[in-house]
Amino acid sequence: MNKSNEHYNEIINYYFYCKLKSNFLYKDIPYSEKSFYYLKKQLMKESNKIFQNYIKNDESTNTTIIKNYIYKENNFEISFPYIEIKNQNAYTPIFLSNKSNVSKEDKDFFSFKSNLLSNELNKDIDYYKIVLPNGSIKKLKIQPSINLNKLIVEIKNEMKISKQSHCNICEYKSICINELKKNDDIRLLGSMKEPEVKKWNDKGYFSITQLSYYYRTRRQSLITSAKGRYKFELKSLAIRENKTYVTDNFNLDKHDDEIFLDFESLPAEKFVYLIGILVVKKSKIEKKVSFWANNKSEEKDIFEKLFLYLIKFENSLIYHYGKFGLNGNFRGLNHYFIL
Numbered sequence: 001m002n003k004s005n006e007h008y009n010e011i012i013n014y015y016f017y018c019k020l021k022s023n024f025l026y027k028d029i030p031y032s033e034k035s036f037y038y039l040k041k042q043l044m045k046e047s048n049k050i051f052q053n054y055i056k057n058d059e060s061t062n063t064t065i066i067k068n069y070i071y072k073e074n075n076f077e078i079s080f081p082y083i084e085i086k087n088q089n090a091y092t093p094i095f096l097s098n099k100s101n102v103s104k105e106d107k108d109f110f111s112f113k114s115n116l117l118s119n120e121l122n123k124d125i126d127y128y129k130i131v132l133p134n135g136s137i138k139k140l141k142i143q144p145s146i147n148l149n150k151l152i153v154e155i156k157n158e159m160k161i162s163k164q165s166h167c168n169i170c171e172y173k174s175i176c177i178n179e180l181k182k183n184d185d186i187r188l189l190g191s192m193k194e195p196e197v198k199k200w201n202d203k204g205y206f207s208i209t210q211l212s213y214y215y216r217t218r219r220q221s222l223i224t225s226a227k228g229r230y231k232f233e234l235k236s237l238a239i240r241e242n243k244t245y246v247t248d249n250f251n252l253d254k255h256d257d258e259i260f261l262d263f264e265s266l267p268a269e270k271f272v273y274l275i276g277i278l279v280v281k282k283s284k285i286e287k288k289v290s291f292w293a294n295n296k297s298e299e300k301d302i303f304e305k306l307f308l309y310l311i312k313f314e315n316s317l318i319y320h321y322g323k324f325g326l327n328g329n330f331r332g333l334n335h336y337f338i339l
Contacts, residue, residue, distance in 0.1 A: 007025065008076050008077045008078060008079075009078055009079055010025055011025045011026050011076075011155060012076070012078055012109075012112075012113075012151070013109055015109075015151055015154070015155055016105045016106075016108045016109040016112070017105045017109075017164065017166065018162075018164045018166070018170070019154060019155070019159050020159045020160070020161060020162065020172075020176075021170060021171075021172055022155050023155055023156075023157070023158070023159050024172050024175070026155050026156065029172070029175070031171040031172065032171065032172055032173065032174035032175050033170065033171045033172070033173050033174060062086055062087050062088075063084060063085070063086050064084075064085040064086075064088075065082055065083070065084055065085075066080075066082065066083040066085065067081070067082055068080070068081065069083050069117075071116055071117065071120055073116075073148060076148070076152065078113065078116065080093055080095075080113065080117060081094065081095065081096055082094040083117070084129070091117070091118075091121060091123050091125050092125070092127055092128060092129055092139075093110070093113065093114050093117055093125065093128045093129070094128070094129045094130075094131065095110050095113070095128065095129070095130050095131070096130075096131050097130050097131065097132050097133070098133065099132070099133070099266075100132055100133055100134045100270060100271075100296075101132075101270075102130060102132075102138060102140070106130070107140060107143060108143070108145065110128050110130065110140070111128070111142045111143040111144075111145045112145035112146060112151075113128075114128045114142045115142060115144075115145050116148065118142075125142060126141060126142060127139050127140065127141055127142065128140060128142060133296065161176050161179060161180060161185075161187065162187075162194050162197075163187050163192070163193060163194040163197060164194070169266055183206070183207060184207040184208050184209055185206065185207060185208075186200055186201075186205065186206065186207060186208055186210075186211055186232070186236070188208060189208065189232055189235055189236065191230065192232055196232070200232070208236045208239055208240065209236070209240055211232060211233050211236040212233065212236035212237040212239070212240040212241075214233040214236075215231070215233040215234050215236070215237045253317060254317075255315060255316055255317040256281060256282050256315075256316075257279070257280070257281055257313055257315065257316035257317070258279075258280040258281075258316060258317045258318075258319065259277060259278070259279055259280070259310065259313060259316055259317070259318045259319070260277070260278040260280065260318075260319045260320070261275065261276070261277055261278075261306075261318065261319065261320035262275075262276040262320070263275055263276075263320070264276070271293075271296050271299060272293070272299055272302070272303075273292065273293045273294075273299070274290060274291070274292055274293070274302075275290065275291045275302055275303070275305075275306050276288075276289075276290050277289040277290065277291075277306070277309065279313075289309065291305045291306060
């Protein structure tokens with residue numbers, strides 16, 4: 001295989017987050033969504049700047065930093081951006097993260113790479129460090145991990161689609177969605193997570209159409225209480241019949257001006273990078289507006305632009321999707337959450 005070091009690392013990396021994505025990368029399948037990849041690169045640049053400051057501030061004369069160390073095995077080349085050596089004996093791998101928090105998948109991935117390095121150098125390595133975009137540096141204990149040969153075999157195998165927390169920002173999102181649409185897969189139900197998918201599959205329900213027949217009105221009205229378990233079967237029924245079923249009684253004020261907001265984010269980074277606005281006057285779309293943040297430092301700017309824009313509409317109704325902590329900021333404005 002003729003792949004760059006960066007490509008090898010991404011193949012290994014995504015195994016711990018989504019095995020299917022790792023398989024796509026291994027097969028050199030082109031990205032279908034490139035904008036998310038750009039945002040990821042921007043966040044990584046921020047981490048790199050932070051680490052450079054970390055090196056400058058470390059005045060210890062007993063510390064050596066090795067840059068871009070390459071580990072080679074089975075045609076795979078895995079890079080380590082930095083290795084910190086103290087007192088000529090204590091080795092600590094240092095990784096850059098494009099996320100502001102550390103997930104279980106992150107820990108599994110960095111432990112895997114640290115164990116490889118430990119075996120390669122024949123050194124006992126107990127800890128690794130992670131440089132985060134928010135300026136913090138975490139030191140974590142290495143955990144046992146999968147063998148590289150077993151990992152490579154799994155990457156090469158055919159894999160089925162499974163929902164992950166980052167599906168909405170995946171570079172291969174369109175490919176998976178198109179495949180799910182062919183099968184009318186229940187994974188297309190946006191808020192259904194993979195454990196819930198497995199639960200319904202175990203009962204014999206694989207498609208939205210199948211699941212729609214699970215719902216039974218019995219003695220209750222289709223207008224059911226919104227409290228308790230989310231009824232995916234009712235949502236499936238609404239899709240099959242192309243109808244809207246209301247789960248609670250409520251009244252909407254009627255306004256000539258209506259504004260619809262939507263927020264696109266990187267959930268793990270708690271970073272809203274796009275705000276979309278749709279202005280409707282007397283039931284007709286009048287204007288579409290969007291505010292982009294190229295990196296997290298610009299996030300505040302797009303929210304300031306949003307509120308300055310909304311102030312112009314004194315007697316309007318605002319609908320927005322998801323709370324995003326905006327309840328207090330919208331105080332005094334007529335608005336509804338659409339969840």
